[in-house]
Amino acid sequence: MTAHTENIIKTGAVKGAALSAAPLYIGCHLSSVKGFENMGREALSIGADTFQFFTRNPRGGRAKAIDPEDVRRFKELAREHGFGRLVAHAPYTLNPCSATEKVRAFAYTAMSDDMERMEYIPGNYYNFHPGSHVGQGVEKGIALITDLLNRIIKPEQSTVILLETMAGKGSEIGGRFEELREIIDGVEIDEKIGVCLDTCHVSDAGYDIAGDLDGVLDEFDRVIGLDRLKALHINDSMNPVGARKDRHAKIGEGTIGYEALSRIVHHPKLAGLPCILETPNDLAGYAREIEMLRETAGK
Numbered sequence: 001m002t003a004h005t006e007n008i009i010k011t012g013a014v015k016g017a018a019l020s021a022a023p024l025y026i027g028c029h030l031s032s033v034k035g036f037e038n039m040g041r042e043a044l045s046i047g048a049d050t051f052q053f054f055t056r057n058p059r060g061g062r063a064k065a066i067d068p069e070d071v072r073r074f075k076e077l078a079r080e081h082g083f084g085r086l087v088a089h090a091p092y093t094l095n096p097c098s099a100t101e102k103v104r105a106f107a108y109t110a111m112s113d114d115m116e117r118m119e120y121i122p123g124n125y126y127n128f129h130p131g132s133h134v135g136q137g138v139e140k141g142i143a144l145i146t147d148l149l150n151r152i153i154k155p156e157q158s159t160v161i162l163l164e165t166m167a168g169k170g171s172e173i174g175g176r177f178e179e180l181r182e183i184i185d186g187v188e189i190d191e192k193i194g195v196c197l198d199t200c201h202v203s204d205a206g207y208d209i210a211g212d213l214d215g216v217l218d219e220f221d222r223v224i225g226l227d228r229l230k231a232l233h234i235n236d237s238m239n240p241v242g243a244r245k246d247r248h249a250k251i252g253e254g255t256i257g258y259e260a261l262s263r264i265v266h267h268p269k270l271a272g273l274p275c276i277l278e279t280p281n282d283l284a285g286y287a288r289e290i291e292m293l294r295e296t297a298g299k
């Protein structure tokens with residue numbers, strides 16, 4: 001190291017430059033009905049460079065055939081415009097820890113089919129809700145989830161599966177970081193498993209990200225490990241910390257607030273993670289929120 005660079009580091013000039021150059025990949029949930037190229041163009045039209053989409057009808061279960069030409073055009077677009085990683089979202093009806101065999105069988109069928117389809121767009125993320133144990137108890141629920149994951153995950157797959165942090169409403173699993181840790185511990189091929197942190201959900205689950213972001217990140221790191229954190233859902237919440245409700249609000253219109261959410265997307269420990277808005281908005285609303293959040297970090 002030269003005396004010059006040493007001096008720059010001491011004065012913090014390099015750190016400042018590195019921070020402003022840190023990539024911020026931000027986008028929102030988009031409809032996949034018209035295919036990948038359409039989502040890519042929609043993303044560009046609102047200033048996004050990543051997005052989330054449902055792999056199939058979120059309430060039903062049928063998946064549309066993938067058009068390789070559409071995928072090829074999308075990949076070209078994504079390369080040209082420097083897109084970050086994408087986040088696919090499993091259907092809401094998927095409950096790996098249901099008490100009903102038929103519901104668990106659907107989770108297996110849909111998820112293994114989704115894993116094959118994800119290989120059309122290799123190297124991206126597949127996020128799912130760990131599920132609700134519906135009275136069977138947390139331990140039984142976690143056992144069913146890890147069992148499913150161990151049947152789904154193949155060593156050759158390029159997709160990393162993400163467990164979403166949940167609000168903990170009803171019998172939802174994943175409201176506590178400890179529960180996600182336990183699931184990860186049960187997964188045999190563990191380099192294919194990560195976590196997606198939803199800001200509304202963690203706040204509703206009782207983690208005060210608005211008041212003590214660094215404390216919550218420290219706890220995440222201690223319990224799960226920050227290296228497992230692969231994506232962020234950026235949502236404001238209609239309810240106070242610990243409400244366990246899961247009602248998303250627009251950025252700046254909820255109990256978390258713009259400043260805190262801006263601090264999260266610009267946090268140096270979270271640099272490079274895809275940030276996905278799931279706020280109640282149309283495309284114009286998402287464009288405004290993306291613009292707001294791309295501005296300099298709130299202090």
Ligand code: FE
Pocket residue numbers: 089129164
């Ligand atoms: Fe979700």
Ligand code: FE
Pocket residue numbers: 164198233278
């Ligand atoms: Fe979410």
Ligand code: ZN
Pocket residue numbers: 198200201246247248
């Ligand atoms: Zn939610």
